[in-house]
Amino acid sequence: MVDLPGSPRAETVVDLDAVRHNIDVLRAAASGAGVMAVVKADGYGHGAVAVARAALDAGAAWLGVCTLEEAMDLRDAGITAPLLSWLHLPDDDFAEAVTAGVDLSVSSRRHFAGVLAGARRAGRPVRLHLKVDTGLSRNGAQPTEWADLLDDAAKAATDGAVEVVAVWSHLAHADAPHHPTIDKQAARLTAAWQEAKDRGLAPIRHLANSAATLTRPDLHFDLVRPGIAIYGLDPLDRQPGESPLRPAMTLRSRVALVKRVPAGEGVSYGHEWTTPRETTLALLPIGYADGVPRRLGRDGRMRVLLAGVLRPVVGRVCMDQVMVDCGDDQVREGELAVLFGPGDHGEPTAQDWADELGTIHYEIVTGLHGRRVTRTVSGGGGTC
Secondary structure, eight states, X not given: OOOOTXXXXXXXXXXXXXXXXXXHHHHHHTTTOEEEEEOHHHHHTTOHHHHHHHHHHTTOOEEEESSHHHHHHHHHTTOOSOEEEOOOOTTSOOHHHHHTTOEEEEOSHHHHHHHHHHHHHHTSOEEEEEEBOSSSOSSSBOHHHHHHHHHHHHHHHHTTSEEEEEEEOOOSSTTSTTOHHHHHHHHHHHHHHHHHHHTTOOOEEEOOOHHXXXXXXXGOTTEEOOOGGGGTOOTTOOOGGGSSXXXXXXXXXXXXXXXXXXXXXXXXXXXXXXXXXXXEEEEESOOGGGTOOGGXXXXXXXXXXXXXEEXXXXXXXXXXXXXXXXXXXXXXXXXXXXXXXXXXXXXXXXHHHHHHHTSOHHHHHHTOXXXXXXXXXXXXXXXX
């Protein structure tokens, strides 16, 4: 890849056209259900506001986030689409979110009381999604508490303080589409939803995440909630060439220094790699402080695409920099190296990094952080 004078020393480039493509794929798979684009964790590291706008442009009907702060960031950016926030403390101040028209999830009677108090301070009804624990044993009301939570919600709805929008839950094994727990969780959700209807409420249901959106049309119900798939990272661990999804993020860095090093010289801390011959090393000003996993530098497992060739990172990944072995090839200071991307040009992918580290691609893209890595967008313009 040629150098781009004046471009950042290290950056993630987010392809919003890829986001729109992925929303198209998910809408086609959703069996007519609405699509909630999950943009928590700053859009899985891609930029929540820019991704939210692209997803809505492509036909997503809802947005989903984790925290009240994430919800208010979207509202403050002028985004008015239906928006659900779902993970809170019982004593959070919910009034601002209620005033901003943010839908809120509750998972216990204590949370319900806190949200109801916030609605009263806001002076308007709150839109609620009641979450039931159907088998993940994480967030959500226990079955033993469900009836009491429904009674509280039904009374508050009669009083005009709340609108019960949905009953929902989250899957434990969606990446294994035929796992027996999936049908069990779906049945528990439907039973909980029916209990809500029996109390005169009229909620929708939602359960399907990215994997279930793509593989289990019987679980689409009224709304699906894809997250990782929006960003083109396949929830079924298919490689980019095998998936209908398009990865949206590229991580790249400009070469800060090129130097010729004689044979027998140790490279980076601990001299875990020694030059076997005279060689050219290129220094990239990015490291583990920016989200490049330190473990990736072991045993020459990390590769970057530089000057059209896939080249090994040698020596330990440092806090601020990595070294690339270029052999006798000529590379230039300022030239762009791709650490990972969609794989269209032979560069590594986020899935490749995850496979090397024994983790998931979620961790790779959400782990890129810090002020030193600039995030820019294509297919939408500007910095996000």
